[in-house]
Amino acid sequence: MNDELRERVEHEAEKHALLNAVKHDSDADVGAVIGPLMGENPDFREHGDEVPGVVAPVVSRVNELDTEGRQKRLEVVAPDFLAELEADDEGDDHPLPDLPNAEDSTVRMRLAPNPNGPWHLGHGRMPAVIGTYKERYDGWMLCRFDDTDPETKRxxxxxxxxxxxxxxxxxxxxxxVVKASDRMETYYEHARELIELGGAYTCSCPAGEFSDLKNAGEACPHREKSTEQTREEFEAMVDGEYGAGEMVLRVRTDITHKNPALRDWVAFRMVDTPHPRPEADEYRCWPLLDFQSGVDDHLFGITHIIRGIDLQDSAKRQRFLYDYFDWEYPEVVHWGHVQVDAYDVKMSTSTIKERIDEGRLDGWDDPRAPTLASLRRRGIEGEAITAAMVALGTSTSNVDLAMSSVYAANRERIDDDADRAFFVRDGVEKPLHGGPETGEPPVHPDHDDRGVREIPVDEGVLVEPEDLPEEGERVWLKGYGCVRHSGDEFEFVGTDIDVVREEDVSVIHWVPADENRPLTLRTMDGDVAGHAEPGIGSYDPDDVVQFERIGFARIDRQGSDDTVAYFAHP
Incomplete structure (x- = not known):
């Protein structure tokens, strides 16, 4: 990152940090700053690994100011931000807008996942936002599995x-938590009621033929069937007397409606493929999502629905249903899709599943997979993902999730607890003469009370190839001292730290040549083999450490003489 770009990042970071602090009357949050920062400045993204390191000290400086100082500084660097705050003082403790017509203790919301596979990262936005709203309004949250498609989204x-x-x-x-496939009799009962209300009819038109009629605004010949005939044919559907494509139940809407997608939509269809759940494998007459979800949202008292902007027609279709039953439709918030560009794998359940089946991914928690299971195994806390997702708000436009915002939010949560350790990749061995028998770097630079790590030096060390100084030059082995590259070895020079401060001697990490521990670091770019300091073998699986000058990693497995860790982020 050049100086000009660094200055821009610092300027933009200060604006957003001040906005975050003044808006919520609290210290600024690095994760909440990086999200909008990267979203508004796309050219920053290619420097995603460096941006958090520039932003963090800016946020620290902002947090040192008192409330009045922050407001005065914001007026100087971003008066438009301050004007917006004064014009629209939300009084919230998070960036989400108020829900329409919402009152404390009355908000009831739902997650409606399709259980066709574990969740990718994009799925995490829904529970993050709805869960945050639940807490904000002291509300109630349902997880309803919309699993009434045993064939297409099996x-x-x-x-x-x-x-x-x-x-x-x-x-x-x-x-x-409920499964829609357990509620089939409820859907059947409401279909029967809808038929009696004159709101549905059975139709055996071939799909293509009906589509032509619908697009022309013309009714199919079955639309005027008697209630009795519709009732009988629907019961035959329930009894499984028709095969796939032979009969459907349609909701009677307006066949000349200006939007063809709303004209006499299908409520139930026949599916020959048995449901994978034994409790539901007897059913062949299945409701489509708009009917099933519409009924359930009413019966569970859902007050607010958040759904994708591409599902606007669902709300319009369901309103016909609600009008027949004389129900009040919930408030709806539509939002755009969230996009993540940090992965080579498309953020799609079917694509990820295909890669796994082909052996191109090791599983849902492969570090290369854009899944929640992968981030979890890498040592990224769920609350960090939630913070980054909430920071995106509920815009109807598609939004980009910068992984750097997730990493920044996670770094804030784990940095204080993560012990430091050395890990050397592609180590170059150098004999070491004349110095102490052990190095003693701190367990954590901010916590002297945790002590030091005693690392035996033996008679040699491993360093990374790019850290090897030129002949005759010096480097500082962190936690050990200054050495000079002389011939084919390192010679100990001393422990005067002034050579680092005043003579630009580089500080590098290292591990002993003999008493080290082989370690495989699994990353988004593949496995990295190397050697860690011997103490790494004492950590338990799920412990998170920071490999100095490399980044944070979660210990995944301890073998008898080796370790596997998953790289989280810088």
Whole structure:
């Protein structure tokens, strides 16, 4: 990053840090700053690994100011931001807008996952935002599995528990969990009621033929069937007397409606493929999502729905249903899609599943997979993902999630607890003469009370190739002292830190040549082999450490003489 770009990053970071601090009357949050910073400045993204290191000290400086100082500084660097705050003082403690017509303790919202596979990163936005709203309004949250499509989006039996686990990983717990496939009799009863109200009819038109009629605004010949005939044919559907494509139940809307997608839409269809759940494999007459979801949202008392902007027609279709039943439709918030460009793998359940089946990914938690399971295994806390998702707000435009904002939010949460350690990749061995028998770098630079790591030197060390100085030059082995590259070895020079401060001697990490521990670091770019300091073998799986000058990693497995860790982020 050149000086000009660094100055721009610092300027933009100060604006957003001041906005964040003044808006919420609290210290600025690095994760909340990086999200909008990267979103408004796309050219910063290619420097995503460096930006957090520039932003963090800026945020620290802002947090040192008192409330009045922050407001005065914001008026200087970003008066438009201050004007917006004064014009629209939300009084909230997070960036989400107020829900329409919402009152405390009355808000009821739902997650409606399709359990056709574990969740990718994009799925995490829904529970992050709805869970945050639940907490804000002291509300109620349902997790309803919309699993009434046993063929096209066939449920994965392992996904039910995996999804609930993912919601809890993100920091929330549903108040109730239900499976739509357990509620088939409820949907049938409402279909029967709708038929009696004159709101539905059975149709055996071939799909293409009906589509032509619908697009022309013309009714199909079955639209004027008697209630009795419709009732009989629907019961035959329920009894499984028709095969796939032979009969559907349609909601009678307006066949000349200006939007063809709303004309006499299908409520139930026949599916020959049995449901994978044994409790539901007897059913062949299945509701489509607009009917099933519409009924359930009413029966569970849902007050607010958040759904994608591409599903606007769903709300319009369901309103016909609600009009027949004389129900009040919930408030709806539409938002755009979230996009993540940090992965080579498309953020799609079917694509990820295909890569796994082909052996191109090791599983849903492969570090290369854009999944919540992958981030979790890498040591990224769910609350960090939630913070980054909430910072995106609920815009109807598509939004980009900068992974650097997730990493910044995670760094804030784990840095204080993560012990430091050395890990050398592609180590170059150099004998070392004349110095102490051990190095003693701190366990954590900010916590003297945690002590030091005693690393034996033996008679040699491993350093990374790019850290090897030229012949006759010096380097500072962190926690050990200054050495000079002389011939084919290092010679100990001394422990006067002034050579680093005044003579630009580089500080590098190292491990002993003999008493080290082989370690494989699994990353988004593949496995990296190397050697860690011997103490790394004492950590338990799930412990997170920071490999100095490399980044944070979660210990995944300890073997008898080696370690596997997953790289989280710089």
């Amino acid at each position: 449920p994965d039996l392992s996904a039910y528990d995996a999804i609930v686990d993912a919601v809890e990983y993100l920091g929330f717990e549903p108040d109730e």
